[in-house]
Amino acid sequence: MRERVPTPIGRRFAPAGRAPVHVAALLAVLGVLALTSGNALSAVGERLVVDPETGSLAPALAGTTPRSDEARETPVACPMHVYASDAPDDAGGAIRVSWELGTTGDGTPGSEGCEADVAGFEILRFAPGEDPVPVGEAPATDRHFVDASAENGIPYQYIIRALSSVASPNGEPAGFADSIASDAATATAQWFAMSRLNALVVMLFVCGAVMFYIARAREGSDLYIRRIPGLEAVDDAVGRATEMGRPVLYVPGIETVSEVGTLAALTILGHVAKKVAQHGTPLLVPTADPIVMTTAQEIVKQAYAEVGQSDRYDPHSVTYVTYDQFGYTAGVDGIMVRERPEAVFLLGYFAAESLILAETGHAIGAIQISGTKETSQLPFFVAACDYTLIGEELFAASSYLSHEPVMLGSLKGQDFAKFWIVVLIVAAVAVGTIGYAISPDGSSLPARAFDAVKTWFAGG
Amino acid sequence: MKRSIPLAITFLTGVFLVISFFVPHEPLGALEQRLLIWFSIVSGFTMLLGVDNLLRTHIRKIGRRNSGWWHSGFLLLGFAATVVLGVLGRIHHGSPFHMQSPFMFVYTYSIVPLQGTMFALLAFFIASASYRAFRARNTVATLLLVSAVIVMLGRIPIGAAISEFFPAAQEWIMDVPQLAAKRGIQIGAALGAVSMSLRIILGIERSYLS
């Protein structure tokens, strides 16, 4: 691994390791507010809490399990500030609690010494007029907890109980200290996941571009689409199989239709099946997934009907082999060496079996057209097949083959999105480079603009 | 009717999945998960259609005494034995995958070696494919060849013994140009996938039920 340029604002928030940046910022603000408001008192060695109503120190809580007397002899001295807030971007039911170990107190150890004493934390919660009850535990290294058992709409307050690492004779933690109660927080459901705002904006942009150009294409504006050699070869491959009187083998990958690559393979199957139907060439479509099988049956049947060859449709052309990746591969290899197809299509989602299929196809001398978005399998297809549709070309294929303006319009829309992504990358990198050249500490305006863009993409 | 209802189903399913992604509030928030469970259940039923298709194909081969028809007999035998042992495992051990279940015999001594060996064929095919495909016919093919050989050498200790260049170059190629192209392909493919998904949801692409 080469070294990386330090990211000004990391994806991760250092101490807790997982908190998104905006939560950290929120907590920081809350922390300052809490400290300045003078509530940063805490109970030391005794189970004292601040009465939520009056703000005064209240004696030991009723309703919690009383500890042994040793507890008071080896107290944990950890003043803690506790903050509770609704967990963001959820359907409610969760409150995020976080806490700090304080550095002050009445002559008690500072945060470092304090931390060494803590064996873990217990999280207590109470609703107005109720006694605190434990809702969870956290290890000594944690500074936050998500209470997923909250009911929406109830203003809960939280108390963090630090447990001493010194054990009493009966094995229980020998001491503990309770924090003052947090301010009340209410679990609420959000109507919009703010952390996904970037995804929404990008989605609206990409889908908007595609829809705009589809609409333009409907109005009849002329569109240029560059040659895609693998797709130009489809007709030739089917033609050659017809001349030789040998079948066409169409392998739509090993995944089900929830994988979008499979959907691409199925749309291309429609075009291939039409060609095959026109020529009267036998078609073999072994499938690894039953849903793909039923969908492919519909597509092939429909293709034959569309070119007026319904009577030629062979219901046995689309078959199920097995869902097992290599069982399927063994079966398809068997079909290859025994049925000797002249044209082999390997399109859709492929994993390791890609090269087994492509090499067997090569060995029987078939013309092979492959395509997948799986970057790990593309090298093998490129090495062993005559033509390979790389990534986006696979998704462009059905548009390209249909020659319908509406479909081609969507390609133009993709290109529009791609163009602006390229512009964004180049511009942001340029601005960032200039910014960090002016101020290596990232304080200049361009550097901050760059950081803002990067943070926005990181979901911060 | 026969066309508009399926188009509407696809549209609504797709749109609700997308909405559910952005809206955590109930009832939309849990919708994605719910629909995915539904998908699994529908797949489960469809498995019957697949198995039915497979069995019919091979029963037909046996009926017609196609050449090698007895192989189809073994296929049916293997299928039946596996299903019976699976059901027995479920009844007697609570799960077919319980370590004591007879189903595990099929797993350990036929699925595992068959899977493993089919996969291991790749060791041979990758050798034959690289021998055949990696010829310096033109500039582009030469690039493919050179980067493959550098990475192959960089991955083994003898490469490092020949020169420290090989492991370093291997890391660099994997980390920089390899990653860059992969990223470019992935971003492009993702845009293509989004566009195609959109065409399907909007009913523009509908070969599956045209």
Next chain:
Amino acid sequence: MSKGFWDVINTLDRRIIFLILLVCVTLPLLLNVGGEIRPTPPVRRAHAAVASLEAGDVMLVSIDFDATSAPELMPMLRSVLRQAFEKDVRVIMLGHIAIGLPLGHMALEEVAAEYGKEYGVDYVDLGYRPGYIAVMIGMGREIRDFFDSDYQGLQVEDLPVMDGVHSYADIDLLFGFEHGAVIDYWVRYAQARFDQRMAFGTTAVMAPDAYPYLQSNQIEGLVGGLKGAAEYETLIGRPGLGTRGMPAQQWAHLLVIGFILLGNIGYFVTRRNRG
């Protein structure tokens, strides 16, 4: 050399390549020759991620491979489990490829026995639930929604190891063993949505695909292939199958490189001869 010889080389029957390769891999295995192994940064980072866990922390181990990838992934799975049990980390196993879970289970039981760990207290195998995307998203809310019982039907509520473990928030590290696209879904759903810390052991093929995640810090470490397994074995100081297979690897690599060179020489000789 005669032109005829190179013509033969250019159209070499692939079965001859197959045979020579077979010999080249078998011999070093039989002779059991050794060699030095130097851990690379991605493997070191994965090792450090597990090393950062403390006693009582929870590591989720996901078995997302099947028998086909066992030669590569089982050695590293054993190493990671050893490192975790050594540190008294709680191990929760599950998997998204049901067909491979028994393999993970075998390794889990084997390593747990080495460290005298107790099932249900120190580790658990939750087994498999179908629909990995639904499971991954659902685990962000409540693991018990999907895994209310373990692989053999014991109620999760009765297992002390699962105390206080409800969602990704309670899982300190996810270590997935991957041979396919499941890693993408883990990153896409558990990392992107829930910010789960994660490291992966993958087959060598998947490793380049996972590199972008490592580079974008979406994942913390990456152990790739038998070589990565050998490196991990070196880091925890316990040589195993990974270490043993390395010499055969070396011979096979040299053979393939030799074939590529031979093919190219043949190509140029015949092309020049044809003028």
Next chain:
Amino acid sequence: MGSPVVTIIGTWLAGFLTLAILSFLYKDNPFYKLAEHLYVGVSAGYWLIYVAFFDVEPMLIDTFMTETGVEKWIILVPGLLGLIMLSRWFPRTAWLSRWPIAFTVGIGAGLGITANLQGYVIPQVEATLIPMTGWNLVTLSNIVLVVGVVSTLLYFYFSKPHKGVLGGAARVGVVFIMISFGASFGYTLMARISLLIGRLYFLLHDLLHVLD
């Protein structure tokens, strides 16, 4: 399971199947054909069992049995969709199966939008936003990385002829793609040899006991 006799029989069965599959490398033959058919049959049965007991049973049957109220009835919707899928068995009602097919396709398409944007486009673009700081090898690598991503992306530009600036960028993109494919190929070799080592270890150690 577990008894020595079973282990011995099982190991020999596994050994036979291993050799039968490997024999395909020479050419198609009755042993391979036998192993292939057994594999297809056994694995098809395997996945049927798997889907029945890990899919339909817990998700549909258990949910229906344990849930109360509206959830109990909602879970019947996918059950009904599944049953409608089976309408393909009867030619008169086969068209109904387009409903569940449309549902499954809708799932694929819906996920195809959000998962690809959040999983690929956004994080990969974010990771490519790198400021170039200082003149050193890291900066050089970062420049190559950004140029590689951009040019590869431009290679997929469909709606303009690949001439001029775009043509140049696309050609650079091809260079990156080819280096990437070669590297992936070379990198993969090790994994594939590992698999063979795994099978040979089985044959030599478990079956023939010639390895310790």
